[in-house]
Amino acid sequence: MKIPEMKVVYNHHTNVLEQDPYSYTIQEVAEPNLFRSIYPYHEIPKLPFNHRTVPRDMPKEIFLTDTTFRDGQQSRAPYSVRQIVDLFDYLHRLSGPKGVIRQTEFFVYSDRDKEALFKCLERGYKYPEVTTWIRANMNDFKLVRDLGIKETGILVSCSDYHIFKKLNMTRHEAMEHYMRIVHDALEVGLRPRCHFEDLTRADFYAFVVPFASGLMELCRQSGVPIKIRACDTMGYGVPFVGVAPPRSVPGLIYGLRHYANVPSLLLEWHGHNDFYKGVANASTAWLYGASAVNCSLLGIGERTGNVPLEAMVIEYAQLRGTLDGMDPRVITEIAEYYEKEIGYAVPPMTPFVGRNFNVTRAGIHADGLMKDEEIYNIFDTGKILNRPIVAAVSNTSGLAGIAYWINSYFRLPKEERVTKKDEIVIKLKELVDAEFSGGREVVISDDEMIAMVEQFAPGKYTRLKK
16 A cells, blocks of 8 residues: 655745644544543543643734623623613723724624614724624524624534533534534625634544634635634633643644634634633633633623633733733723622722722831832832722731821822821821720721821811822
């Protein structure tokens, strides 16, 4: 038997000669591959390594997409139409003139959903673009085809958990079903965005790669961009180098790029935070070749939530060295809107948006802050997020902590700031010490501190609070 000669081709992306890549085809199985050695269900999932590494391949262009009005509504009471429009305005302002927040997606199942969608369209913003999301069936398809939307997400579940147990199909039947829906979208002029649900439990080379390759061939034939959203639906993905698929985020992104020839601009990561790796996985997806990362405001979403959009704004700036026109001060306005208008209690320790994220309670820290806030602050939160660093008052705050609280809470100009030698600071410390000497264990609240300040300087500082 003659052994076929291996072709050698020049890869214009990597700019080196490579062996002609193997063409993967769907492998049918009689029983679903549930990866029980990795996901035993009655035990904590296992994390096997195969020690194979793939090259980083950061795209020239990276950006964010938003799912606040879709996945972000699956774990809370629905937003009102006014709230959706207000949040859409915030997203537009935060995105900046370059449109770093490229798109946001909407449900279209209720009259309220449609009203909100149309009101956002009326804003006329280029960014974020309004898109929709449907399941892969004709009834859902009919909902969006007459809305005038250019792009829609389509659910295409990829793991055998879904194909066999939920859809009751074989792998070939599932792929044929999904391809028909994508064809239907193309016929009416919609750009399909295929949501590869449960990718981190899917048989990557036996289903995912051949399916993605089929979509890319359809993309070439039609001339219409067909996006792939790589969905870590259960949060099983990990960013570590050398992990075996299907849990390896670097491996999944590299495989879709290298074996299915998915261009970076058509590849998007959608992660969940079940194992505390949402942000790390999203950044890893960028580093290994996905242009888009899908997020929700404050990370609100299914179960433990989605990748927080505000976190990825900061990640973008760290990776690129610039905000590219995004206005991060809007992040603080968004958090305040959630608390005051929506009634959502932001967990106080949440980075960038929580009440305590840049609050210090240790007296020695406050003393350092008074000398130079850079000593104990992650960056200039006052300038970047419009959130000046503050110090909570406790039994360890001391004179420095109390002085710093007055200066930061009332936002005193430099020439009016108090020091730990000022009489009001000494008197306040006596009251604070008395509280904790009496058995108090919790910090002094801002309202209590204001009342104490009023005892010794009525109206002097409270009038300065904005």
